[in-house]
Amino acid sequence: MENKIGEWSLEMPVTQEIQKISDQVKPDAEKAVDQKFAVFTAIRYKVLSLCGGTHYLIKVNVGGDEYIHLKVVRVIIAEGNKNIELKGNQYPKTLDDPLTPF
Template identity: 45%
Template sequence: MAGSGEWSPTMDATEEIQKICDQMKPDVDKMTGVNYGEFKAVKYRNQIVTGQYYIIKVYVGGEEYIHVSLYRKPDGVVTLRGVQHKTKDDLLKPFPK
């Protein structure tokens, strides 16, 4: 695990990460204008600050993947920061909104 303020290495998605993705799927659908049939977290990175930033690689069907940028506040509230369409092999890198 990375120290405070540093991005972690890329890790396999956990049940907790999938739950966060499930919670945020309606916001992702709204932001992208797409209702994804599949929405499976594959890999993720996080950064611990006051709260946590996440970048999550999500499989959305066929050959398609997206990277989802999220922020979880100290009180547990998660907000969507951005979505990028990516490939299976694209590295998880921080990206702006």
């Protein structure tokens, strides 16, 4: 199900594309919370499409019962070669914490 431009989608199960995006921002997420994660498995996400790019909220399991929420942006016109950027995170989170815009 596609969301309308300017509206967050419902939470959806992760696709290979979303796991790849999560993997790309893992080093930035680890640096932001000053931790190394042995596990970094995306499990759910929401997407928001805007004219300049796509925004993602991604729930990632980082081991055991710990999760991190990532806010990631994929821009259409990127500086250099980086079109995926971590814009924020919320940590620690639980499986039951909803993905809400932050």
